[in-house]
Amino acid sequence: MIVDARNGSIVTVLVGPERPRPVRRDHVGLLPRRQRTPIGRDADVAALAAAIRGGGPVQVWGAAGVGKSTLLRHAAWLLEPGPDGVVFLAPTHGDVGDLAQEIFEACYDAPGYAPARGELRRLMAGVRVTVYVDNADFSPAQLLELLDAVPDATFVLASSARSLGNDGTAWEIAGLEQAAALELLARELRRPLRDGEVGAAVALWRAAAGQPLPLLRAAALTRFGPDGGAWLPRPGDVPALLPSLLDHVGADAGVMGVLRLLATLGDAELAPAHIGALADVPDAAGMCERLSGLGLLLATERGYRCTADAERAVRARLSRPFPVDRLCAYLTAWAADRGTAPAEVAAQARVLERAAELAERAGRSDLAVGVARASSAALARSLRLGAWGRLLGRGWVAARRSGDRRAEAFFLREEGVRALLIGRRVVSAVLVAEAAWLGRELLKGGGGGGEAAEVPAPEALAPEVPLPEVPVPEAPLPEVPSPEVPAQDVDVVSYMADNGYTPAEPPVPPDPWGGVQPAPPAPEFGPPDIGTPDVGPWTSWAGDGAASGAQAAVGAGTAGAGGSALSGALASVIVGGVLATVVAAAIGVMALTGDSDPEPESTGLAGTWVMDTGGVWEISADGQDTYSVASDNAVCGLTSFQLTGGEGRFTGMQPWYDLSTCASLGEGEVTLDLASDGATAEVEVASPPGQPPCEIQCTATLTRQDDPL
16 A cells, blocks of 8 residues: 555555565564662562463553553563563553554564454464563453464553453552552652651551552652651642642643643653643653653653643643644644654554544544544554554544545545455445545535645744634535445444544533634535445454455555556555555446436436445446446546447446556456346456456446336
C-alpha cells in the first residue's frame, strides 16, 4: 500500500517471490527506560523469576499507584531474558493487533511489513523471548489472542485487574511492608528519619495502605517545608497531600501550564518536545521529571501524563482546559509535516485521538477532521492498523457532523483499504464503493461539501491562532436510495461509527473542559445511511488476514512505474504505505447509485447491476444487442465502454489505468454471461496486451436491481 495523504491510499498485491522476506534478529533487547531500584519488592521480583522459569504467562495486578509499572520495568532489566532476548512494551490502548506487530518488529528486520495473522504466528513460532507488557488491561479473549500470536514467548503482564486464567500464574501486588515504607520515606526525604518521626512515618504508612505514591508525595511536601521540612505530615493529612503539593507548585506559571495541558489530555502520554512547544516552557523534559518526582506525573516510554488523581485535582483547580483549537492546530501541522516520521506519529496516536475527541466535544468537528486526516497517512505507514482505524472512524464521524463530504469520502476510502488489510474483504468493497459514490456526487455538484482546511507550517502557528473555519454545504443533499445486495448487507454508518471507540457527543450544558466554545452547527446533509448497502455483522467476515498469498507491507510512498500497479487484480490500487489487495478498475470498487439522471430501462441487459465486490454498473441499450456500461472508478473518475453480443453472452473492451497516475494502460477484454432468468450475470476480465495477466478477483457476479422484462 502506498500512502498518499491528500488523495488517499491504494493497495496492490505481492505474490510469490515479490513478498517481503523478514530476517530474524540474532538477539532482541528492547528494554524500558532505566529507573531507580524499587524498595521493598525483592520478594515480588523473586516470585516473578520463579514463575517465568516455571513457564506459562505471568500476570501481576493491583490498584493504581501500588507500583506495578515500577516492578515490571525493574524486572525487565534485572531478570534473565529469554533465550532469544527480551521485549518491553507499554501500550496506551488495548489493541492486540498493534501490540503483536510491535513484538514482530522487535524480533524481525522487516521494514514496512505487517504479516497477516496466520503468517505472523508462523514467523513467531520458535521465537523464545520474554515479553513484558505494562498497562495490559485486556479481556480474557484479547489476552488469548495475544498469547496465540507469539506462541513460544513468555509473557509477563501488569494490569489493574486479573484477566489471566488458570493456565498461568497471577497474583495481586499489595502495598509496601512497614520497613520498606520507612526506607522509601527516608530515601525521598534525602535524609534519615529524625527522632520523633518514626511514629508519624508508621502512621502515614498505615493511612496510605502501604501504597508508594502517597508516601512519595508526603516526603515531597515535607521537603517544601522550612529547612527541608521538620516533620512529616500527619496521617489525617493524607487526603490533602495532593492539593497541598499543587499549592506549592501553583505559583510557577510554566508548571501550571504543563499540568493544564496534560490534565486536558487525560490518559494520553505526550512527548516532552510537544509539551515544551505547546506549554511554552524551555526545559520541558526537566520540568516533567521534577513533577514526576512529586507524584504528579507518570513517566513512560512515550512521554508523560498526569496521574489519575492529579488530573482530577488540576481540573478542579483550573477553570479552563488547554485551548483545543491551539492543540489541534499544532498536532495537525506536526502530523502533516513531511519531516515527521510515521513511528513518531504512532507513538502519539492516543494524543491525536484525544485531541480529536476534545474537538468533537467542543462542537468543533472541523478541527477533529483536520487532526484525523493529517495523521492518517503516517499511521497507515507505521502499520499500527488499530490506531489508524480509530482515527479514521473518529474523522469520519466528525466529517459528517461538519458537513465535509470530501473528508467523509476520504475516511471511507481509507477505512476500505484498512478493512482489506485485516481480511474484511466484503466490508472493504462496500466502503470503497461508497467513497466512490460520494466522490462522483461531489464532482457532479461542483464540490458538494467543505474543503479541508489548509495545514499551516509549524513555524507559522502563533500560540493562540486557531485553525481557519471549514466551509459547510448551504443546503442538505437530496436523499438517495441505497441498492440492496442480496445476502450481503454492510451497515456503513454502524461500522464506521463504532470503529474501536465511542463517538464523543458535545456536552450539554457545555463543559468548560470540553474545549473551546462551539462553532455554529453545520446543516444536516442527508439521511443517516447515504448510499449504504446493509451487509450483516462485519465480525462474521473477519478472516485470517488479507487474501491468500497477499501480505501487508509499506512502500516508499510513491506509485510503481508503468503497469506494475495492475499486477494481480482487475486494477490493483496503490495507496500509501502498506501492501495488500483491492480492485478498482471498471469492475470492483465503484458505485453509481443515486444518479439524478433518468434510470435506464430494464430491457435485455439494460438496468442497474450491483457487483458482489461492491461496485455498481449502469447499463443502457444503444441498439440491437449493443449496450453502454457506465461505472465510476474509485480513483480516476467516470469510465464507460460498450458490450455487444447476443444469446446471453456479451463482450467488450474495458479501459485500464495505472491508478497511481491515472495514465491509460490500454483496454482489457470483458466477457459477460447473462443467466437464463436475466437476474444475475457472471463477468470475467483479462488484462490489456503487454500487461501482467489478471490473477486476483478476475471474475465478479452481477445482480440486477430491477425486474427484467
